[in-house]
Amino acid sequence: MKIAFVGKGGSGKTTLSSLFIRHLAATGAPVVAIDADINQHLGAALGLDEAAAAGLPAMGEHLPLIKDYLRGTNPRIASAEKMIKTTPPGEGSRLLRVREDNPVYDTCARPVELDGGAVRLMVTGPFTDADLGVACYHSKTGAVELCLNHLADGPDEYVVVDMTAGSDSFASGMFTRFDLTFLVAEPTRKGVSVYRQYKDYARDFGVALKVVGNKVQGPDDLDFLHEHVGEDLLTTVGHSDWVRAMEKGRPPRFALLEDANRRALRALHAAVEAAYGLRDWERYTQQMIHFHLKNARSWGDERTGTDLAAQVDPGFVLGEGVVAPA
Helix, strand or coil, X not given: CEEEEECCCCCCHXXXXXXXXXXXXXXXXXXEEEECCCCCCHHHHCCCCHHHHHCCCEHHHHHHHHHHXXXXXXXCCCCHHHCCCCCCCCCCCCCECCCCCCHHHXXXXXXXXXXXXXXXXXXXXXXXXXHCCCCXXXXXXXXXXXXXXXXCCCCXXXXXXXXXCHHHHHHCHHHHCCCEEEEEECCCHHHHHHHHHHHHHXXXXXXXXXXXXXXXXXXXXXXXXXXXXXXXXXXXXXXXHHHHHHHCXXXXXXXXXXXXXXXXXXXXXXXXXXXXXXXXXXHHHHHHHHHHHHHHHHHHHHHHCXXXXXXCCCCCXXXXXCCCCC
């Protein structure tokens, strides 16, 4: 199951995504956590110290390896250099599985031990001064999009992505790559403005969206969220002494998280489980192709000197049961 956490900067989406990752790990489920935010705070939220977080390998720096592995023996892709971030899989492509070991995980993922279990953590890498005026941050998240395009995940296994803040997520097709998107919103006008943008942009793509109200302090805050997001409001999270201790680098055992916040995490988990029954791999594959052709026309063909539309395998549908080459 693929889950995204989105929201405006400062909404608490990284904190909420880290709590949900801890919750899933505590159930014993396999989890791949991905930090696709420009600020790269997920490692710290999962308990890594500053040096360990800074030492995580950046996916963007290993894009040639990722492309070469995922290309496999796909005859429609001449070389890894001809792949772009939206290149879809086809016959002969290698796929990623949550529970396996592979060169992509070996190179780009690192285990993070939590008191309820362990997860694999992958990061896009930070936006640096060298990138200013030269590259767009979305070129760094391209490695994440490519991996999601080649991910054949099943029930009771999870990929949780902490997305870039605000509406920047719509600069690529990655916003359609998830079974469920949790939008973290504060009970303020700015807090719900990103919800309105996301709702409008996602409407035509059937994106499943649920709102998690954060920093909710009383009935007035709850009424405000109900007024502005309606039935999309799934649950709310209030003040947490556990989170405050975690942010100071001294998190208690996860079992000591407040009961109200534990119930909120269980509500998120139940919503994800319910989303599994709504999966449509055909639609998922067609959306992948849609954004690939869009990128091909706008810049990909010119940059690669290739007709990237020819990379689309019309008979291929990604799914849990697809058998890929070793």
